[in-house]
Amino acid sequence: MSALITLDRVSFVYPGADRPALEEVSLRVAPAEVLLVTGETGAGTSTLLLVATGFAPRVVGGRLLGARDIAARRCTVVFSRPWTQLSGLCSTVRDEVAFGPASRGLPRETVRAAAARAMDALGVAHLAGRDPARLSGGELQRVVVAAALALEPDAIALDDPAAELDPAAADALYAALPGIAASGTAVLLATPDLDRAAPVASRAVVLERGRVVAEGAPGRVLDGTTVAVIARAAGCPPPLPLDVPALARRVAR
């Protein structure tokens, strides 16, 4: 299958930074896959999403070295804080979700249909008439993801999308990701929440100080995390817990 996004030994330096946030990263993103990008804080996961989707350096500035080929017709990105991603121009969820396709100047019926499909996919159709500014964090983040999906992108980057959500809302959001990928959209997911992300990811990339240190099937790549190693040594049966809260829950059971 031809790649939507290809990075070949790509490095990226933010404006004013003295060392690259990404170094010699090579990566291929295929359609309909959920690619989990993980690593410690400051490893460069957010930067990798911005570079892969073309927003860096186009919007954020900086220098890109190496070869990048973005065959995806349209890429979009969702951040962890949903309230910073509202347009501020819409009084209903319906209009907020329709904001993207409306910006493309598509016919009104096409815009409405794209918004309706996206709201259905994220299970927020019942919120259509609500004011986005009055939603809970979990509802709002799903609306923001729906708004990004309404653009019908070839690739969507989610940067720690459940960071501000309660466990139930986070579960609901992650549960929607395989469906999004199944529709043909590549999902690039950066998060430290491995326990939720690993089961829905088709592939995982681990970054360390801006470099890719592991890549492959999530089960294989993430089995090497400290928590997984401890759990294995303690005799936990697979799937191994990947982070401390998950290990604690398993021990409590």
Add this chain to the structure above:
Amino acid sequence: MIGYVAGRSILHRAHPYTTLALAGAVLLGAFAMTRPLQVGLLVLGAAGFAALGGGATLRSSAKPALLLALPIWVLLFVLHGLLGPEPRVFFGPVRLSAAGIATALVLGGRVTAIVLAFLTALATTAPHRLVEAMTAGGQPFGRIFLLSSTLTVLPRMRERAALILEAQQCRGLRLGGSPLARLKALGPLALPLVLGALAEVDEQVLALDARGAGDRREGGEGGGGAARRTALDPPRDSTAQRVVRWALLVLVLAAYAWKFRSMRG
């Protein structure tokens, strides 16, 4: 409370351009008025405009308008009344310049009328309706966003300030006491308010870009130019409202023609 107040008055239902045209007419008209009586009529006109928005609008625009205008009135009376030219008239024990008082009345009246008219427009123009009207009118996204952000910045900052205030009070910030102590308490409030807003700007820019704001047209004739946004629910405009807007323009032009004619005469 400065900002949009939901309602069903004639101003709320009017096309946003009509409401803004009324406020604009007061603004331009104010500078065509040169005598206290004329400006007094303009203030009455602005009050009438506010009354059209209903009781809630009148309350939300009249009080802040008066509070904003009051210090200016005081300053104008002190400046022009005390330092204005002869002859002087007695106001109790104080001798004030008659011409200075007239000037203060004109200037203060202008400020009051303009502030009242614009606060009324702000209170009765739903930002999303203005956005839709401008979108339907083919305005570029940057201009729409700038105007809409201006209209909504006060309520958003107020909400954010309330959150910061609660957080700082939880951490021991005391707001009471002398004016100096209150002034000092502003620091822990203002700094996170401004810095927080600035910190989120980058993410907001990225988010808007990611959602196609200011997108280019895709292919076809004229590809590469800015795409014209689709208006999803543009507010209804009517012939009567268009006539009102043109009439306001004619009135303003007539007022200026009359002003310059009387200046030459």
